Amino acid sequence: MQRAFTKMHGLGNDFAVFDARAQPFTPTPAQARHIADRRRGVGCDQLILIEPSTRADAFMRIFNPDGSEAEACGNATRCVASLLGRSATIETRAGLLRTRTIDRAVRVDMGQARFGWQEVPLAYAMDTSALPVGWDGLAHPVALSMGNPHLVFIVPDVDAVDLAALGPVIEQDPLFPQRINVNIVQITSETAVRHRVWERGAGLTEACGSGACAVGAALVKRRLTHATLTVHMPGGALLIEVAEDFAVAMTGPVATAFSGVIKL
Numbered sequence: 542m543q544r545a546f547t548k549m550h551g552l553g554n555d556f557a558v559f560d561a562r563a564q565p566f567t568p569t570p571a572q573a574r575h576i577a578d579r580r581r582g583v584g585c586d587q588l589i590l591i592e593p594s595t596r597a598d599a600f601m602r603i604f605n606p607d608g609s610e611a612e613a614c615g616n617a618t619r620c621v622a623s624l625l626g627r628s629a630t631i632e633t634r635a636g637l638l639r640t641r642t643i644d645r646a647v648r649v650d651m652g653q654a655r656f657g658w659q660e661v662p663l664a665y666a667m668d669t670s671a672l673p674v675g676w677d678g679l680a681h682p683v684a685l686s687m688g689n690p691h692l693v694f695i696v697p698d699v700d701a702v703d704l705a706a707l708g709p710v711i712e713q714d715p716l717f718p719q720r721i722n723v724n725i726v727q728i729t730s731e732t733a734v735r736h737r738v739w740e741r742g743a744g745l746t747e748a749c750g751s752g753a754c755a756v757g758a759a760l761v762k763r764r765l766t767h768a769t770l771t772v773h774m775p776g777g778a779l780l781i782e783v784a785e786d787f788a789v790a791m792t793g794p795v796a797t798a799f800s801g802v803i804k805l
């Protein structure tokens with residue numbers, strides 16, 4: 542079977558996007574690993590399927606390189622929005638997301654950050670605004686859901702953390718029954734932060750849209766920054782706006798790299 546794809550990225554967080562509206566397609570875990578493989582496949586941080594929706598312009602499905610399916614992907618939502626038109630509604634496992642293209646950027650209403658321990662989810666009840674746990678110097682993270690699970694550690698220097706070593710250990714800790722995305726953030730001013738991420742099912746990436754939203758919501762929850770802030774990641778920056786009810790909006794760029802066909 543051959544499948545056409547478009548290779549896109551948001552801030553270097555890259556995707557193989559498959560339009561599955563006419564020709565249905567659900568990758569097996571082995572196919573997902575093959576497509577994501579940077580030497581033998583397309584090479585990407587996530588596989589994205591655009592499917593039909595009865596409630597929105599399209600349904601977006603997200604697969605990590607390990608074959609697991611994710612509920613949310615902020616950077617891919619902007620990419621898919623740019624394919625669907627100036628103002629699109631996208632259904633995901635995390636809910637309906639409204640998007641708007643403004644000049645060359647896309648704004649996405651990413652929904653409400655949720656701080657209930659069952660909503661993250663955690664294995665047992667804990668104060669999610671500062672979990673009483675730590676891993677090798679990383680301690681007291683905020684835990685929350687942006688549709689997908691996130692931990693946010695506030696650190697003095699994001700470059701001093703060995704995220705490649707700690708990320709997989711924290712991601713797979715039994716405290717997180719659905720595993721977790723691991724974010725570290727350094728506050729540089731009341732309106733700007735530096736952010737690095739270890740993504741569940743994917744590893745270190747250049748940027749994570751839902752992670753940047755989680756960072757904004759966590760910092761506002763802890764009253765450490767303004768509600769509008771710029772989140773700088775290795776691949777570039779996103780503008781994050783957190784409303785009083787913790788609904789989060791994200792604005793940033795998208796890029797199309799190339800189109801191709803892969804044999805599966």
Ligand SMILES: N[C@@H](CCC[C@H](N)C(=O)O)C(=O)O
Pocket residue numbers: 554586587603605610611612613614615616617689690722740741742743746748749750751752
């Ligand atoms: N890159 C994404 C997040 C992708 C899913 C994540 N790895 C998960 O399993 O939750 C983003 O931009 O949000």
